[in-house]
Amino acid sequence: MRPLALSKAYQLLEPGPVVLLTTARKGRANVMTMSWHMMVEFEPPLVACICNSANYSFAALRATGECVIAVPARKLASKVVKVGNSSGRDLDKFAAFGLTPLPAESVAPPLIAECFANLECKVSDRRLVNRYNLFILEVLKAWVDPAQKNPKTIHHHGYGRFAVDGAMITLKSKMR
Amino acid sequence: MRPLALSKAYQLLEPGPVVLLTTARKGRANVMTMSWHMMVEFEPPLVACICNSANYSFAALRATGECVIAVPARKLASKVVKVGNSSGRDLDKFAAFGLTPLPAESVAPPLIAECFANLECKVSDRRLVNRYNLFILEVLKAWVDPAQKNPKTIHHHGYGRFAVDGAMITLKSKMR
Numbered sequence: 001m002r003p004l005a006l007s008k009a010y011q012l013l014e015p016g017p018v019v020l021l022t023t024a025r026k027g028r029a030n031v032m033t034m035s036w037h038m039m040v041e042f043e044p045p046l047v048a049c050i051c052n053s054a055n056y057s058f059a060a061l062r063a064t065g066e067c068v069i070a071v072p073a074r075k076l077a078s079k080v081v082k083v084g085n086s087s088g089r090d091l092d093k094f095a096a097f098g099l100t101p102l103p104a105e106s107v108a109p110p111l112i113a114e115c116f117a118n119l120e121c122k123v124s125d126r127r128l129v130n131r132y133n134l135f136i137l138e139v140l141k142a143w144v145d146p147a148q149k150n151p152k153t154i155h156h157h158g159y160g161r162f163a164v165d166g167a168m169i170t171l172k173s174k175m176r
Numbered sequence: 177m178r179p180l181a182l183s184k185a186y187q188l189l190e191p192g193p194v195v196l197l198t199t200a201r202k203g204r205a206n207v208m209t210m211s212w213h214m215m216v217e218f219e220p221p222l223v224a225c226i227c228n229s230a231n232y233s234f235a236a237l238r239a240t241g242e243c244v245i246a247v248p249a250r251k252l253a254s255k256v257v258k259v260g261n262s263s264g265r266d267l268d269k270f271a272a273f274g275l276t277p278l279p280a281e282s283v284a285p286p287l288i289a290e291c292f293a294n295l296e297c298k299v300s301d302r303r304l305v306n307r308y309n310l311f312i313l314e315v316l317k318a319w320v321d322p323a324q325k326n327p328k329t330i331h332h333h334g335y336g337r338f339a340v341d342g343a344m345i346t347l348k349s350k351m352r
Contacts (some may be wrong), residue, residue, distance in 0.1 A: 002316060011334040014331075015211075015332060016190075016193065016211075016331055034191075035191075035215075036214045037188065038213055038214035040226055041308065044306065046308070048214060048310065049214070081349045081351070082349045084350075084351045085350045126302075126311075127304065132216050154345075155341070157190070157192065157351060158351075159351070160342070160348060161345070161346050162347070163343075164344075165339040166340045167333070167340045167342065168337060168339055169330075169337070170336055171253060173260065174260075174334070175335070175336060
């Protein structure tokens with residue numbers, strides 16, 4: 001993994017890929033699948049996400065205020081679904097599904113080696129947690145894997161149907 | 177346009193497409209391009225979005241509490257960029273870019289005829305508007321255009337680069 005400028009972190013999440021979210025509590029790491037996230041601010045990068053209170057990860061995220069958002073490419077799709085269909089309450093998902101935790105720099109939850117990008121985050125606003133399970137996260141450090149060129153991400157349409165990134169098009173734009 | 181069950185509305189936004197957001201104020205409709213949105217709840221469908229206060233649409237959304245989220249397919253990409261690169265302060269974007277406003281059922285802002293899906297929304301929570309320009313919207317009514325089969329959406333990677341939906345894959349999943 002090599003560091004990515006925080007000013008570019010939004011380019012990873014704005015396209016709406018399915019991501020993995022890691023947490024760590026009492027020395028034990030966990031990972032969940034998440035599609036409900038969005039950018040909130042460019043820099044410092046702020047991200048909003050919904051982590052349902054029914055998820056085992058919710059209590060860890062709320063208690064520790066730390067997570068890593070890891071972005072998987074197409075080749076990890078079947079692992080992403082397995083992660084989403086199981087609970088860390090019963091299972092070490094890293095071991096069960098062959099995902100490799102790597103130490104993060106500024107938070108306790110691990111990066112995921114197989115993902116092409118990893119964002120170390122801390123919870124920066126909890127005002128909408130009780131009402132909507134909505135966390136505002138600040139991205140503290142961003143990493144990308146230079147070995148994964150032009151990764152294709154996956155986008156969940158419900159019930160295990162995913163759109164895989166197809167062609168890239170570039171249009172003249174003033175939009176950042 | 178035919179109505180879509182509100183329980184399925186999340187399937188339109190969860191994949192993270194670029195969308196158009198319409199507003200109406202003092203009898204005048206406007207439209208902006210938006211990528212920073214996420215689902216918050218399945219049903220009634222709640223959506224969070226960031227509408228920057230620098231956008232002309234911001235004041236209309238805040239004042240009226242109403243908008244329509246319209247989802248464009250690939251063929252509208254160049255219009256989507258033009259909408260994003262101009263301001264309703266100076267321009268009637270519907271006329272300028274050949275987008276057709278259609279009356280909505282429950283809100284004043286129009287649907288967009290050329291988009292394959294339209295979601296009529298009202299603002300339901302303003303607590304994070306001042307701090308983050310973050311609006312919580314409730315989807316009141318959802319529409320899809322049955323004439324547009326298997327629409328490919330576009331996903332913004334920054335500076336006018338978009339990933340177009342490619343292959344659809346289906347994996348066995350318990351995830352809704």
